[in-house]
Amino acid sequence: MSASEGFRYVELQPVQDGDAWDPEALSKAIRAASLPPGGIPVRFADAKPVLQRHYGWRDPRGLLAYSKGSPYKDLAIVFDAGDSSSPINVAASKAFRCYGLDGKQGGSIDWGDVRGPCIIRREDVPSMTSFATGKMERMNFTYHPLITTQELVDTVLFFKTRDAHKVAIKRDSTRSLLDVPRDHPMFALLSRGQYVSTAGTRPLDKVMGKDARQCATCGKPNTIACSLKYCSMCKSAWYCGRDCQKKDFPRHKTECASLAQEQQQQTAKAAGAAGAAGKTAA
Numbered sequence: 001m002s003a004s005e006g007f008r009y010v011e012l013q014p015v016q017d018g019d020a021w022d023p024e025a026l027s028k029a030i031r032a033a034s035l036p037p038g039g040i041p042v043r044f045a046d047a048k049p050v051l052q053r054h055y056g057w058r059d060p061r062g063l064l065a066y067s068k069g070s071p072y073k074d075l076a077i078v079f080d081a082g083d084s085s086s087p088i089n090v091a092a093s094k095a096f097r098c099y100g101l102d103g104k105q106g107g108s109i110d111w112g113d114v115r116g117p118c119i120i121r122r123e124d125v126p127s128m129t130s131f132a133t134g135k136m137e138r139m140n141f142t143y144h145p146l147i148t149t150q151e152l153v154d155t156v157l158f159f160k161t162r163d164a165h166k167v168a169i170k171r172d173s174t175r176s177l178l179d180v181p182r183d184h185p186m187f188a189l190l191s192r193g194q195y196v197s198t199a200g201t202r203p204l205d206k207v208m209g210k211d212a213r214q215c216a217t218c219g220k221p222n223t224i225a226c227s228l229k230y231c232s233m234c235k236s237a238w239y240c241g242r243d244c245q246k247k248d249f250p251r252h253k254t255e256c257a258s259l260a261q262e263q264q265q266q267t268a269k270a271a272g273a274a275g276a277a278g279k280t281a282a
């Protein structure tokens with residue numbers, strides 16, 4: 001298996017403070033993990049004794065995190081929480097700061113820094129109770145078992161400037177409301193409310209509004225694209241980038257003018273309503 005194809009288990013070594021965000025230094029710190037015979041059990045509780053035995057870790061613990069472009073928490077990380085002397089793994093401590101130890105949600109994040117190396121594996125696609133069928137169903141996401149060096153470097157750099165916990169709650173909320181129809185009465189009741197999960201809360205109008213927008217071409221949600229941009233003519237079609245906007249143009253040009261007109265009427269209506277409200281108040 002070559003490095004460009006990726007690894008099933010990746011080790012991320014600590015990179016010294018100043019170099020922690022240097023792509024080249026990071027690449028050098030990423031390698032295939034040397035595994036215990038029989039591998040590392042998937043469940044944190046089962047992995048613990050194996051990690052203790054094989055690596056001599058004192059208090060092996062797990063973390064769950066998001067890779068840069070993932071719609072579900074796709075990274076499972078193990079490290080030695082009992083290590084107090086190895087260098088701080090600056091990149092891991094920032095990028096994987098989504099939830100508590102062993103993926104625990106709720107309460108505060110109960111760990112300080114990752115010290116020494118950590119080992120990362122891709123989690124399987126989760127199942128959720130489908131709003132449409134009421135049954136537990138595997139979500140419709142692609143599973144990429146291998147993690148490449150480039151992907152891990154991109155992920156670390158993505159989280160350099162972001163709060164991983166906030167990103168996690170955004171993506172959690174987008175995913176949980178994915179198959180709920182937007183005209184469902186539940187939204188009318190909750191539109192002033194909060195999306196509440198054990199991991200945290202988020203204003204529901206954001207979850208349903210900005211966060212729920214998707215690129216018209218590739219379907220990437222705003223929570224992952226981070227800043228979808230709209231077509232400047234109609235302000236109705238959203239895109240993750242120029243390429244996607246260009247690709248959609250043959251289709252979109254047939255609707256753009258009428259969407260623009262609709263948008264204008266709505267803006268005028270909203271301005272009228274605001275004006276009227278102003279007069280009443282005065």
Ligand SMILES: [Zn+2]
Nearest residue numbers: 215218240244
């Ligand atoms: Zn796109």
Ligand SMILES: [Zn+2]
Nearest residue numbers: 231233234256
């Ligand atoms: Zn348009």
